[in-house]
Amino acid sequence: MSAPLRIGNASGFYGDRLGAVREMLADGPLDVLTGDYLAELTMLILGRDRLADPGRGYAATFLRQMEDSLALAAERGVRIVSNAGGLNPAGLAAALRRLAERRGLPVRVAYVTGDELLHRAEALGFPGAVTANAYLGGWGIAEALRRGAEVVVTGRVTDASLVAGPAAAHFGWARDDFDALAGATAAGHVLECGTQATGGNYAFFTELLAAGHDLTSPGFPLAEVDADGSAVITKHPGTGGAVTVGTVTAQLLYEITGPRYAGPDVTARFDTVRLEAAGPDRVRLSGARGEPPPPAVKVGVNRLAGFRNEVTFVLTGLDIEAKAALVRAQAEAALGAARPRRLEWRLARTDRASARTEQEHSALLRVVAADPDAERVGRAFSSALVELALASYPGCHLTAPPGRGSPYGVFSAAHVDRAEVRQEVVLPGGERLAVPADGPVLALAEVPDEAAPAPPGEPGPVRPAPLGAVLGARSGDKGGDATLGVWARDDPGWAWLDRTLTADRLRELLPETAGLPVRRYRLPKLRALSFVLEGLLGEGVAATSRFDPQAKGVAEWLRAQTVDVPVELLEPG
Incomplete structure (x- = not known):
């Protein structure tokens, strides 16, 4: 050895x-x-x-x-x-x-x-x-x-x-x-x-x-x-x-x-x-x-897709939804014919009632503009929103001064035949060696989810608890898709995970995925499930306007969801 x-x-x-x-x-x-x-x-x-x-x-x-x-x-x-x-x-x-x-x-x-x-x-x-x-x-x-x-x-x-x-x-x-x-x-x-x-x-x-x-x-x-x-x-x-x-x-x-x-x-x-x-x-x-x-090799392709800019309004106190609706209507009217091709609004209800600080009693309204024309997301866009400062909802202000905008790209994955890729090594003395792409190949086969979940066992007592009390998870990005791995730490937990967390149940727990294709795969030896949330990130990390552009927090969002968990998993023995 x-x-x-x-x-x-x-x-x-x-x-x-x-x-x-x-x-x-x-x-x-x-x-x-x-x-x-x-x-x-x-x-x-x-x-x-x-x-x-x-x-x-x-x-x-x-x-x-x-x-x-x-x-x-x-x-x-x-x-x-x-x-x-x-x-x-x-x-x-x-x-x-x-x-x-x-x-x-x-x-x-x-x-x-x-x-x-x-x-x-x-x-x-x-x-x-x-x-x-x-x-x-x-x-x-x-x-x-x-x-x-x-x-x-x-x-x-x-x-x-x-x-x-x-x-x-x-x-x-x-x-x-x-x-x-x-x-x-x-x-x-x-x-x-x-x-x-x-x-x-x-x-x-x-x-x-x-x-x-x-x-x-x-x-x-x-x-x-x-x-x-x-x-x-x-x-x-x-x-x-x-x-x-x-x-x-x-x-x-x-x-x-x-x-x-x-x-x-x-x-x-x-x-x-x-x-x-x-x-x-x-x-x-x-x-x-x-x-x-x-037989095909993956190729990562980046293209410049246009220009983008963003502004975040702070909404404090009462009537949050009405304040958001007002400033949105004002902004859309002010932009008029100069409206960027893509204008996305997202209201994050970070406020809570009877908060002890102003920040904790405030919500954030984020608007992201994107357009092939830099002018449409530059000063024209910023000025139209800044001009609302004294004419909009009470307490109107921004988290930061608007910027000029910046270029953004779109990532896509493609595939080419192995023969199209000519790998070489350049040695310390300058000699170049071709690395042939020989050897056997095999078309990639899909491993489908065993769609029928494990049969339910005898029902036992359950208690509302966060999924994360018993399950681990980690998430990330693959182009415009998000990936999500969920695992249990023992065999009873795996049996419950396998029969409980179907693709449909995942969509219920994560409403942002409700209209998306979700692929589910089983890895029993790791006591784990792997999910692909297709299209959650739109055109990818550089282009998406999502709050979490690389889907890093999706796993913790899932673990925070409250479900009925078997008491035996929460209280082993």
């Missing part, structure tokens, strides 16, 4: 904790340190950066982190693998080489490219794209590491590939070692969002605090990956946070769209994954089964 490969993570998004790279290198042993910097919105941000300056387009914070920690990584023999290259991995690799030369560090830097499809966007059916990037797999990373690279930066690869690629290189996996690849992919999915695996954003965080865990600065996670693809998820000793079956379950369910987790290298069956405690802050992830990847 070969020793496990210790792969850590130091970034879950562009803007994550700047000191995490040094912390992960200094706080304990590692073989590989990864960093995930890319998301759908991030690609749009980098695309706009590149429009302003063709030399930009990568995550600048990663370069700052390397200025601080590249010498330490070289000293400790830790290889660095990151997708911080964004839209310009060649530019980031060149900057890293210059940094290494200035510091006198003989560090071998390689980069992976081929995800960029913008130059062929029209031909591939993506007109008007600002960014168009295929989601590459881990074989380019693996080839770079096999050829001796000590730092590998990539463009758009799947998040889990940052772990699967190094594991494949280290253990010598073949392209059809699907079970091993699936296990590493599952481990990579746990690591990709950093401290979300160690107690961050965790539904039962109060229990961690009660147990004495320090959540002020959770440590970043690492995976001890074995030759068969199984892994132990853990963190460096003495760091904050906690690694439990619950925290790992929460992250496994994050932003997935069903049991089949499809990537360019493997389709990992998350309904086969098992989790079990393996000691303090140690959770074993095993049993993952893999299938060949689908």
Whole structure:
């Protein structure tokens, strides 16, 4: 048995904790340190950066982190693998080489490219794209590491590939070692969002605090990956946070769209994954089964859709609904023919009766304007609303001065045949190696919900309680859809969850989803359900006017809903 490969993570998004790279290198042993910097919105941000300056387009914070920690990584023999290259991995690799030369560090830097499809966007059916990037797999990373690279930066690869690629290189996996690849992919999915695996954003965080865990600065996670693809998820000793079956379950369910987790290298069956405690802050992830990847590769496309602006009115005291109706009618009349193409009003009843402060007795009326013409959402829009200040409801004022408006984008996912994507590795000496997209493929099959819920057991006493008293949940975004994972912590809870939370019941509990298609999937080995709320976010995070544009709080909204819960679940034993 070969020793496990210790792969850590130091970034879950562009803007994550700047000191995490040094912390992960200094706080304990590692073989590989990864960093995930890319998301759908991030690609749009980098695309706009590149429009302003063709030399930009990568995550600048990663370069700052390397200025601080590249010498330490070289000293400790830790290889660095990151997708911080964004839209310009060649530019980031060149900057890293210059940094290494200035510091006198003989560090071998390689980069992976081929995800960029913008130059062929029209031909591939993506007109008007600002960014168009295929989601590459881990074989380019693996080839770079096999050829001796000590730092590998990539463009758009799947998040889990940052772990699967190094594991494949280290253990010598073949392209059809699907079970091993699936296990590493599952481990990579746990690591990709950093401290979300160690107690961050965790539904039962109060229990961690009660147990004495320090959540002020959770440590970043690492995976001890074995030759068969199984892994132990853990963190460096003495760091904050906690690694439990619950925290790992929460992250496994994050932003997935069903049991089949499809990537360019493997389709990992998350309904086969098992989790079990393996000691303090140690959770074993095993049993993952893999299938060949689908014949098409996902492409993330961002387009500039127009310009937007927003204003929030504060409504205090009595007659909230009437005040909202008045200012809305006034604004619509004032805008007249200059009305933006899209004008959305949302009233948030944040007020409460007999409040002790003015703020607690106030509601917020938010209006979002969007239009292809910047003038329609700029000063003309702002001035029309400001002019109402002395002519509208009593107490009229805004949360902030209106702005000029700003451009916004729309994200969409497309697919192209694997043959259209030409992945390459550029080695430290400049040699370019093609990474063939060979190997078996398999059309992605839908795993339907077992529509008939589990038969009800003998009815027992129930008590009104929030769902969150017994169930955990985590939510996020996938383009214009929201994803929602819900799990139980024991078998009786799972049986109740499975038969109770149908798609129809979810729509009742979350009225915003009432008119939307809702897909429901079962993951019994995780005691979990996965839901996809289609269209909840409209055209995606950059375009939606929803209060929670990335659906981060949908899970907690669900957990706050009161239902009749079996007393035996609330009072075990």
